Amino acid sequence: MSEADIGVIGLAVMGENLVLNMANHGFTVAVYNRTTQRVDDFVEGRAKGKTIIGTHNPEELVNQLKRPRRVMLMVQAGAAVDKVISDLLPYLETGDIVIDGGNSNYGDTIRRTHEMTEKGLLYVGTGVSGGEEGALIGPSIMPGGNREAWPHVKNIFQSIAAKVDDGAPCCDWVGDDGAGHYVKMVHNGIEYGDMQMIAEAYALMKQALGMEAGQMSDVFAEWNTGELDSYLIEITAEILAKVDEETGRPMVDVILDAAGQKGTGKWTGIDALQLGAPVTTITEAVYSRALSFLKDERVAASAHLSGPDARFDGNPKMFLDDLRQALYAAKICSYAQGYQLLSMAASAHHWQLNYGDIALMWRGGCIIRAQFLSRIKQAFDADPSLANLLLAPYFQQAIASSQGAWRRTVANAVSLGIPVPAFSSALAYYDGYRSAELPANLLQAQRDYFGAHTYERVDRPRGEFFHTNWTGRGGTTASSSYNA
Numbered sequence: 387m388s389e390a391d392i393g394v395i396g397l398a399v400m401g402e403n404l405v406l407n408m409a410n411h412g413f414t415v416a417v418y419n420r421t422t423q424r425v426d427d428f429v430e431g432r433a434k435g436k437t438i439i440g441t442h443n444p445e446e447l448v449n450q451l452k453r454p455r456r457v458m459l460m461v462q463a464g465a466a467v468d469k470v471i472s473d474l475l476p477y478l479e480t481g482d483i484v485i486d487g488g489n490s491n492y493g494d495t496i497r498r499t500h501e502m503t504e505k506g507l508l509y510v511g512t513g514v515s516g517g518e519e520g521a522l523i524g525p526s527i528m529p530g531g532n533r534e535a536w537p538h539v540k541n542i543f544q545s546i547a548a549k550v551d552d553g554a555p556c557c558d559w560v561g562d563d564g565a566g567h568y569v570k571m572v573h574n575g576i577e578y579g580d581m582q583m584i585a586e587a588y589a590l591m592k593q594a595l596g597m598e599a600g601q602m603s604d605v606f607a608e609w610n611t612g613e614l615d616s617y618l619i620e621i622t623a624e625i626l627a628k629v630d631e632e633t634g635r636p637m638v639d640v641i642l643d644a645a646g647q648k649g650t651g652k653w654t655g656i657d658a659l660q661l662g663a664p665v666t667t668i669t670e671a672v673y674s675r676a677l678s679f680l681k682d683e684r685v686a687a688s689a690h691l692s693g694p695d696a697r698f699d700g701n702p703k704m705f706l707d708d709l710r711q712a713l714y715a716a717k718i719c720s721y722a723q724g725y726q727l728l729s730m731a732a733s734a735h736h737w738q739l740n741y742g743d744i745a746l747m748w749r750g751g752c753i754i755r756a757q758f759l760s761r762i763k764q765a766f767d768a769d770p771s772l773a774n775l776l777l778a779p780y781f782q783q784a785i786a787s788s789q790g791a792w793r794r795t796v797a798n799a800v801s802l803g804i805p806v807p808a809f810s811s812a813l814a815y816y817d818g819y820r821s822a823e824l825p826a827n828l829l830q831a832q833r834d835y836f837g838a839h840t841y842e843r844v845d846r847p848r849g850e851f852f853h854t855n856w857t858g859r860g861g862t863t864a865s866s867s868y869n870a
Contacts, residue, residue, distance in 0.1 A: 401460030492564035513570020515752035524548035526752035530566025548751025575654030599636035616756030693803035742766035
């Protein structure tokens with residue numbers, strides 16, 4: 387008799403820990419991995435004595451499952467997901483559910499949802515955030531896809547998800563087809579922004595003030611007790627306190643300054659460009675990782691390219707207080723950009739996203755979990771049609787009170803020659819968004835001059851387009867008007 391509540395394919399770090407989480411919450415889980423030795427090792431190791439059934443091929447896995455069968459894939463995004471689905475299809479029947487829990491591109495999830503629907507199967511693409519520990523003790527889970535599947539996976543997902551203070555699970559249905567993976571993508575983009583801003587704060591402490599790692603650890607630990615309370619600030623304090631056993635030096639000082647990436651931050655930037663969404667801070671964070679990876683070139687360039695002395699000669703206490711406020715203000719702008727992108731994507735793909743609930747899903751379990759997210763939830767609860775987080779009363783006041791510190795921090799960084807692309811791009815976004823007028827009128831005049839791309843006039847209704855014969859030689863023919 388079939389007895390497993392769900393099957394999981396893929397026993398890498400996230401897969402193993404999710405399986406253990408499910409078993410710890412009373413579910414029976416059948417598991418399969420392409421390298422079957424890993425199945426045997428897992429069942430005889432970490433899974434021993436738990437309600438976890440090892441299988442050695444897709445057919446055996448499917449045969450262990452209660453109907454409707456639920457199979458969750460925890461495999462590498464891309465072709466591997468399509469391959470596993472292809473291997474499963476001969477053994478599935480109408481109404482069965484396939485769940486992709488990896489970091490798949492949302493476009494692939496849209497395609498797979500429709501392909502599975504045509505075959506009579508239900509497809510769920512779900513973001514899972516929290517890393518190894520979150521997967522084991524409670525991640526943030528962001529499911530989307532075929533809504534008919536939600537009643538069949540809701541209990542499992544909400545049982546294993548992280549819980550916030552009032553017991554609410556950090557998991558709810560996000561939206562149709564690719565919505566779940568899109569929200570996870572934007573989550574990861576925001577994560578890139580958060581990490582870059584924290585790194586810039588670290589750079590300013592180290593280079594401008596000459597602080598040691600232990601001193602910086604104390605500052606981040608203190609910041610974690612206030613408005614910056616978050617998982618990333620917390621672990622930054624712990625990282626800076628860690629000593630390398632081999633050298634006796636701070637661990638952070640023996641790690642090469644070349645950051646890698648797995649693609650979701652880049653996808654966020656690419657999709658933002660496609661939609662025309664100004665996620666400048668997130669994109670700068672991606673570019674900063676790319677620049678960091680040019681380590682050898684940077685070392686060579688440092689011998690030839692000059693800049694100012696990076697040491698700050700003012701009041702260090704005031705500098706640190708300004709830096710704390712700048713980090714919070716830039717963080718607000720980064721999240722505002724992420725939510726603006728979600729809104730534009732929802733409109734483009736006809737998704738009904740609940741922005742307050744998304745903030746709630748990010749409150750616990752995930753990498754960007756922070757006290758700050760409760761403010762976002764409150765903002766959208768008060769005004770579900772809020773155009774931009776910057777317009778919510780709390781965030782208006784927060785920016786207003788920290789704006790001077792933010793500007794001083796960026797100005798100090800520029801004068802000292804310390805790059806702060808996330809801080810400065812966030813400030814430029816804020817200044818651009820609050821500007822009733824921008825120099826885009828000149829840009830549009832240039833476009834019309836050389837390409838007859840037309841323009842709108844301030845004294846005519848929006849949507850009417852005009853062309854000027856700037857040289858007297860161009861005639862009256864205009865190019866079609868478009869935004870690409």
